[in-house]
Amino acid sequence: MPQRAATIVGGGIGGLAAAIALHRRGWRVEVLERAPEFTEIGAGISLWPNALRALEALGLADAVSALGAVEAAGGVRDRRGRWLSRTDNAELARRFGHPLTVLHRADLLRALTQALPAESLRPGSEVSAVHDDGHRPVVDHGGGQSRPDLVIGADGLRSVVRRALWPDAAGPRYAGYTAWRMVTEPLPQPPAEGAATWGRGERFGYTALPGGRMYCFATASLPAGAASASSEYAELLRRFGSWPDPVPALLAAVPADAVLRHDLYDLPPLPSFVHGRIALLGDAAHAMTPNLGQGACQALEDAVTLAHCLDSTPDVTAALRSYDLLRRPRTQAITRRSARLGALGQLSWPPAVLLRDTAARLTPTRATLRSMTPVLGWTAPDDRTTATQSETH
Secondary structure, three states, X not given: XXXXXXXXXXXXXXXXHHHHHHHOOOOEEEEEEOOOOOOOOXXXXXXXXXXXXXXXXXXXXXXXXXXXXXXXXXXXXXXXXXXXXXXXXXXXXXXXXOOOEEEEHHHHHHHHHHOOOHHHEEXXXXXXXXXXXXXXXXXXXXOEEEOOOEEEEOOOOOOHHHXXXXXXXXXXXXXXXXXXXXXXXXXXXXXXXXXXXXXXXXEEEEEEOHHHOEEEEEEEEOXXXXXXXXXXXXXHHHHHOOOOOOHHHXXXXXXXXXXXXXXXXXXXXXXXXXXXXXXXXXXXXXXXOHHHOOHHHHHHHHHHHHHHHHHHOOOHHHHHHHHHHHHHHHHHHHHHHHHHHHHHHOOOOXXXXXXXXXXXXXXXXXHHHHHOHHHHOOOOOOOOOOOOHHHHO
16 A cells, blocks of 8 residues: 555644654554644643543653653642542552643653654644645645645644634633743752642632652632733732742742733533544643643543554545544543533532532542543543453552
């Protein structure tokens, strides 16, 4: 069989993972990235057991895990600092095969780019048009035109590929709150446990990174496009500077110019992730809020599943239909679940906040972990082992 070719639009985590999966199966791949280089300006990223299982399928789990940090435990606290729920990372690993691992997004992106040949990576290649001429897809971009056997749209929330092939689909919808992300300088005594603290219409969370640094994030219910009166760092101090320890100390260790702010959006459900020989992947298909920490995790699952489906049949369109049937129901369900959790975390009416916190305090840890099984218990399509066998013991 002649070597098949794939053009991946978007050089983020999902696009690079798809390129790796196909490259290792003998495909000729090109990754078109509009930025002048493959880099990531984000802060931390949580890789849950399902993401690490996807990285195992790519042969990268050990290398990526070595770049991250694993906390002993974490959980949710109330506005006064009292624990509402706690999670033991060792128990998480026992049930699902891997612990929760946190690393910097730039480190993950670097590991993915290093797994591809340099000639596959094409930065500075902005895509202007994508269409299907009836025989194969066509991609117009800064470097010319590509006519591969397969196009993968992995170009994020405001995907050019999605707009071109699904012009009537609803656009991204604002979740109702904005987010700040930041990484501290190394701390002499970083917190031993991570936590997300729930307030009234606000949240503040933190988790460990390697080298004594902490990844911190915060949310507040605000209109889309709202801007801070001064700096984003000053806004964080105003909102969270008096929150329970260790929040003030963590904010004090954040460089004032290193705070990122983004309004949060998700994507209404699409009727399909595929159009002929063109498929959407990651945020381009199912952008979700970060409340479950599953955005990148689901993109990694997408990449592994797509490659498996393409392995199963030489008919690209049939393979993409299988991919759509496997991925669309799962990712859209997780998008809805993340939205519900975000709405719960952003409650501001005092009686509702009290009810939420009381319910969280009374829910057994075992029940919380069991409720995550549909998300974290995913296995790669060709993986015959079951990551959640311990549930039966």
